Amino acid sequence: QVQLQESGPGLVKPSGTLSLTCAVSGGSISSSNWWSWVRQPPGKGLEWIGEIYHSGSTNYNPSLKSRVTISVDKSKNQFSLKLSSVTAADTAVYYCARSGADYDPQYYYYYYYMDVWGKGTTVTVSS
Amino acid sequence: SSELTQDPAVSVALGQTVRITCQGDSLRSYYASWYQQKPGQAPVLVIYGKNNRPSGIPDRFSGSSSGNTASLTITGAQAEDEADYYCNSRDSSGNHPFGGGTKLTVL
Numbered sequence: 001q002v003q004l005q006e007s008g009p010g011l012v013k014p015s016g017t018l019s020l021t022c023a024v025s026g027g028s029i030s031s032s033n034w035w036s037w038v039r040q041p042p043g044k045g046l047e048w049i050g051e052i053y054h055s056g057s058t059n060y061n062p063s064l065k066s067r068v069t070i071s072v073d074k075s076k077n078q079f080s081l082k083l084s085s086v087t088a089a090d091t092a093v094y095y096c097a098r099s100g101a102d103y104d105p106q107y108y109y110y111y112y113y114m115d116v117w118g119k120g121t122t123v124t125v126s127s
Numbered sequence: 128s129s130e131l132t133q134d135p136a137v138s139v140a141l142g143q144t145v146r147i148t149c150q151g152d153s154l155r156s157y158y159a160s161w162y163q164q165k166p167g168q169a170p171v172l173v174i175y176g177k178n179n180r181p182s183g184i185p186d187r188f189s190g191s192s193s194g195n196t197a198s199l200t201i202t203g204a205q206a207e208d209e210a211d212y213y214c215n216s217r218d219s220s221g222n223h224p225f226g227g228g229t230k231l232t233v234l
Contacts, residue, residue: 051223110217112223
């Protein structure tokens with residue numbers, strides 16, 4: 001069964017770059033899944049950051065796109081998040097997740113879901 | 128618009144049925160997925176697709192969709208269902224917005 005584990009510094013200075021890695025175990029990052037990052041500021045809701053496919057294709061939240069880079073390392077079976085020019089507003093619990101997608105031909109609907117999540121890692125932006 | 132709108136809070140008596148809704152234009156083309164989150168824990172997928180439950184999710188959880196509205200229904204709510212619930216979808220630009228979340232209280 002696939003498990004995900006986030007890792008990275010818990011404290012980042014303002015204007016610096018936040019860097020996190022998500023290690024995938026129990027399965028291959030080259031499977032037919034996308035791999036996502038989601039964050040949650042203290043006391044607030046979930047915010048989707050972006051996703052990557054093992055080919056390197058990415059999609060990003062438009063509100064964060066100018067500061068976000070998600071990359072994949074197939075040799076290490078992991079993917080990473082970099083968020084530049086951070087401020088206190090980027091303080092949050094950061095989660096990585098495995099994403100799936102499919103199509104319902106009967107009703108002409110697409111669907112998308114995040115079925116495996118890491119436990120999350122807290123990142124604080126402070127000097 | 129890629130926004131998804133949820134009621135901030137809903138309450139239900141123990142054993143009764145509750146519906147949590149999510150509205151957004153993208154739901155006319157994409158089914159919502161639903162996530163349960165308890166304090167201090169990572170979100171858990173409870174419903175995806177038309178009405179699919181991952182392994183281990185009780186059958187009292189169900190999903191439906193009509194027009195621009197997706198619904199998560201809990202039939203016979205239990206005390207352990209008290210949690211925050213988030214909907215998520217995808218829009219045509221590749222964005223995957225979450226709803227603002229609904230805090231469910233089981234009375």
